[in-house]
Amino acid sequence: MPEISRVGVLGCGLMGSGIAQAAATAGFSTLVRDVEDGLLARGEDAIQRSLGKLVEKGKLDPVSSRRALERLTFTTELGALAECDLIIEAITEDLGLKNELWRALDDLCPADTIFASNTSSLSIGAMAAATLRPDRFVGLHFFNPVPLMPLVEVVRAVTTSPQVFERAMGFARRLGKEPIAAHDRSGFVVNRLLVPFLLDAVRALEQGVASAADIDRGMHLGCGHPMGPLLLLDFVGLDTVNRIAEIMFDEYREARYAPPPLLRRLVAAGFHGRKSGRGFYDYASDPPAPIDPGL
Numbered sequence: 001m002p003e004i005s006r007v008g009v010l011g012c013g014l015m016g017s018g019i020a021q022a023a024a025t026a027g028f029s030t031l032v033r034d035v036e037d038g039l040l041a042r043g044e045d046a047i048q049r050s051l052g053k054l055v056e057k058g059k060l061d062p063v064s065s066r067r068a069l070e071r072l073t074f075t076t077e078l079g080a081l082a083e084c085d086l087i088i089e090a091i092t093e094d095l096g097l098k099n100e101l102w103r104a105l106d107d108l109c110p111a112d113t114i115f116a117s118n119t120s121s122l123s124i125g126a127m128a129a130a131t132l133r134p135d136r137f138v139g140l141h142f143f144n145p146v147p148l149m150p151l152v153e154v155v156r157a158v159t160t161s162p163q164v165f166e167r168a169m170g171f172a173r174r175l176g177k178e179p180i181a182a183h184d185r186s187g188f189v190v191n192r193l194l195v196p197f198l199l200d201a202v203r204a205l206e207q208g209v210a211s212a213a214d215i216d217r218g219m220h221l222g223c224g225h226p227m228g229p230l231l232l233l234d235f236v237g238l239d240t241v242n243r244i245a246e247i248m249f250d251e252y253r254e255a256r257y258a259p260p261p262l263l264r265r266l267v268a269a270g271f272h273g274r275k276s277g278r279g280f281y282d283y284a285s286d287p288p289a290p291i292d293p294g295l
Contacts, residue, residue, distance in 0.1 A: 004114070004171055005029060008084035010101060012043030012074070015118055016090035018146025021047045024071040025064065025147070026175045031073045033081055040074040047072065050147055082108045086171065088140055090118040093243050098122070099130035106131040114164055116140040120191050121247040124184045125157040134159035138168045141188060142177075144236070152177040157184045186251035187244070195245055196256040199263070201229035205280075205293070206262040212280045212290040230280040233263075234273035234288075238280075242267045262293060 007023045009016050012034040020043070024030040034040050051068060054060035073080075078101070081087055087105060089098060102115060109115075115137045117127055128137035139155025152172040156165045165181075172179035182188040187195060201219070205212055216228020233241055242259045249257040266279065271291075273279035281288035 004085045004167065006084045008033065008081040008087040009090060010087065011090040012040050014144060015142060015146060017043035017046045018144065019088055019090055019118065019142055020072060021050055021147050022175050024068040029071050031075060031080055031084060033075050033078060035076060037076060044074055078104060079108055081105060084113060086114045086116060088116045088118055093119060093122060093247065095122050095126060098127055102127055102130050106133065114138065114167065116168060118142055121186050121244045123186065124155050125159060128157050128159050135161040136164050138164055140168060140172065150178045152179045153182045153188045153190065154179045155182045155184055155188055186248045191244060195241065195248060198229050198233050198241060199245060199256065199260055202260045202263050205230065206260055234279035234281055237273050237275055238263060239267050239272045266293060
């Protein structure tokens with residue numbers, strides 16, 4: 001297999017743009033594909049702003065920032081990814097949509113191109129099985145914000161070859177990340193432990209244990225967490241966590257993974273957290289004010 005030098009990223013949203021930035025900053029020629037020019041423009045703008053903040057804080061020099069931008073190419077053409085050595089998918093958590101793309105890329109890409117998914121909860125094996133290269137399929141689960149978070153979960157499906165797994169681990173290290181090895185179980189390591197904790201915080205609020213502010217303050221001060229679980233839910237996105245929980249409950253059929261009714265109601269109302277302006281907190285004020293969810 002050739003050395004990884006050209007990286008493709010499917011999706012230019014929050015995660016995809018972050019992965020692309022990390023790859024380009026680490027010296028990889030990086031091609032980012034999304035379905036619309038407008039989505040690509042927003043992703044490119046997010047990368048430019050993120051690099052600018054790193055320069056302002058002295059964490060990246062201006063020359064490295066400029067060179068990272070020069071390594072990035074944006075396209076709506078799926079076929080442009082055929083020249084990549086590694087393709088990382090970062091689109092919506094929908095197995096059907098992901099597999100549709102993998103089947104198309106399987107026909108377009110050379111046999112030695114490695115496919116990787118950034119999924120946080122779906123089966124790597126179920127995606128690998130949709131291709132003719134199940135031995136060259138692996139999970140690369142990054143964390144938000146990708147440029148700052150050091151962890152990458154490298155997920156091995158039952159079909160992933162040892163050589164491809166080691167190359168994926170090496171790629172993560174070349175990005176300056178700390179990889180950990182995980183087996184192909186929904187939620188992998190972090191979300192398998194984190195999601196039940198977040199859902200329990202919603203249940204505690206739902207059951208009147210304490211207010212949202214006091215639940216968060218308790219975990220922040222009592223356990224030394226950088227932020228409380230309800231604030232973290234707002235940061236990640238209530239809709240995102242709800243979807244991950246649904247996938248994990250479908251996988252394990254354990255009550256601790258089932259989305260609480262309060263979470264489902266907030267998502268249905270469009271309260272998705274910080275990105276929508278309202279979740280468990282109202283972001284119209286600074287600092288954000290806790291919202292009474294009408295229990």
